[in-house]
Amino acid sequence: MGLDSIELLFFVEDTFSIRFNASEAEQINTVQDFSNSVYDKIVTKPNKECVSHKIFKRFKESIQRLKLSDIVVMPETKLSELFPNENLHRNWKLLETDIGLQLPELSSLDFSPKLSSHVSVLGVKIKKRSKPVLNGNVQQLIDWVISLNYNKLINIKEITSKYEVERIICGIIYDRMGVRINEIELEHSITYDLGID
Template sequence: MGLDSVELLMDIEDYFEITISDSEAEKIYTVQQMVDTVANLLNIKDETADLRDVILERVNYALIKLEITSDPINPSDFISSYLSPENKESWDAFVSELQIKVPKPETIKENRTKFLNKLIKAVHWIPLYDWRLITVKQFIDAICVMRSMQ
């Protein structure tokens, strides 16, 4: 486990006031495995499928109402096909129509050099995301996580 992973693990333990044993930590390779481990330690049952369905329905409704798309979107679609956090007007209209808090990612900008993107990440401690690679399902999962932390 690298230093970044150890620091992330410690931050998660602090935030949720839990302790993840070394043997459990060694088995964590993906975000889903981390979520499952934390949920297990907090005795949280998987009831998020209903929430995901509701949020997907609301996202579909908002995108269709705003005429961003005329067809329902699929969880496997890339969210960048419909939205960009760089387009402030469209993003704000979507968030307003959705009427729930939506995490706005700090994205990797194509017009920046790789060095500048890394420098921004290092200075601000903000993870940079390649928005083009985020699926609708991942986006909805991020909304679900944000809602559960409120």
């Protein structure tokens, strides 16, 4: 494990008030491995309203109240259908204010989908552009919002499901390692896919 991975491990341990021994830490390769390892060490308290359902309902009501779209909002609805490019920045900020939760930061590809996926200087690709948020669907947005706002939405001392642990781990990776929330997937390798050494 590199320095960043160790820092991430320590922060997760402190967040959940747990400890991993060396052999357990060596088994953590992906975001899902991290979530599973934490989940195995904590006591859950089931039978509480699902945080995902609660935020979906809040999101759907906000879309309707603000009249941002006439489309029926379902978990599989593409974000690009709900948020056309016209007034995108304004509508995104309106939604963020109305639901009272941080939304993922939009990328340049959200505003200009025809841009190249890489930034080039003198014809040489020097940097890959951030993945567009609007390529996702409503369920993914709900997952990202829960991760970005896990401190507000999830009581760490009363975890009710593995889903909550997964969202907290993604939120910690975003907070501590600076990886964009929409670029963190459970199957991603912490080292190779997310670039955390």
